[in-house]
């Protein structure tokens with residue numbers, strides 16, 4: 001038989017890796033909960049048109065990265081490459097766009113057909129936050145600080161925030177006219193990729209990685225010089241607030257972001273410790289998207305964080321792994337039934353209790369408990385089963401005598417007290 005393999009660019013997340021993932025998710029969820037941001041879940045599969053229209057045909061994501069196929073009803077479907085368009089669709093469709101304004105988050109797999117490498121996969125995961133119905137510049141500032149604080153809470157080092165403004169529609173189209181003039185004059189000196197973008201998506205040329213084109217662009221017209229007084233004031237105010245909040249940033253006039261729907265604020269957060277795939281977070285304002293998609297005009301801003309890159313970067317804050325509290329050693333027909341029953345009772349407490357199912361010798365089961373570094377063990381053999389009781393033993397790390405007690409299987413009070421005294425209260429006093 002064939003040995004099956006996963007598809008290129010997808011990965012299995014195995015139990016040991018998932019400890020880190022779960023800790024990262026827990027820290028993120030707590031932070032979002034405390035900021036009163038609510039979750040939204042949308043389908044992974046959407047109509048292709050949502051993305052071609054929502055994100056824009058000229059973008060890399062739509063033109064070459066989407067997983068698109070016809071379903072059995074000949075409808076064109078796409079595995080979502082990002083979350084914003086779906087969230088916008090869901091809010092419009094369910095009539096909950098802006099009354100009241102929504103602070104939302106989502107987390108889950110996204111799909112892009114790209115060249116896989118460290119921190120870049122075809123199925124990857126994003127956390128996204130969207131503030132829908134918020135216009136004030138303070139919502140831009142809150143979004144940026146939220147992203148920043150999540151990354152700091154996860155112990156990510158060497159964070160750099162880059163910001164830019166793309167102005168409003170008028171600013172952008174004024175700039176685009178001047179930029180196109182300049183591009184026409186300089187077409188032959190541009191790299192091929194950039195040449196192709198002139199007709200499709202000229203703004204994206206600003207984002208080029210080509211060194212020569214980059215150099216050339218230093219003499220191109222700058223979007224910044226085409227900002228209206230209002231847009232400029234908005235931007236200056238945001239920078240002022242970031243200064244007051246002590247969030248360090250650098251301005252990057254070439255930061256345009258890959259998707260078409262952005263206006264005003266655009267930002268990215270990179271980490272110096274990430275090598276080439278340095279961007280962990282990308283975000284910006286998208287005041288036109290919802291209107292373009294058929295909803296009433298609704299200002300909005302959001303960001304997305306790539307979880308794979310977070311996992312690569314996260315500090316020791318996310319390494320914590322809770323050891324087994326109780327390992328239940330059991331052997332003999334009657335003993336095994338009683339042990340099963342006891343393990344269910346133990347799950348009413350906030351404890352990790354593992355029932356040995358091997359039927360192996362006591363010494364083998366003890367070894368397993370040792371290997372797991374279980375804090376205590378319960379032993380039930382035939383002798384105990386006959387007396388309807390079990391032995392519970394706490395292991396001491398400091399060589400003092402291990403504490404042991406015999407408890408009747410019906411004596412819930414004694415069991416509860418023992419667990420409180422030896423495992424539960426101890427843990428909560430450490431956590432405090």
Ligand code: ATP
Pocket residue numbers: 082112114119120121122124125126257258277279280281282283304305306307308309
């Ligand atoms: P990049 O320039 O790295 O391709 P992007 O601009 O395409 O990023 P966004 O669409 O802004 O990325 O997505 C937000 C975040 O999602 C990125 O900053 C990154 O952390 C993560 N991300 C994007 N594409 C991938 C991928 N293929 N694999 C893993 N993470 C990804």
Ligand code: MG
Pocket residue numbers: 258
């Ligand atoms: Mg990309």
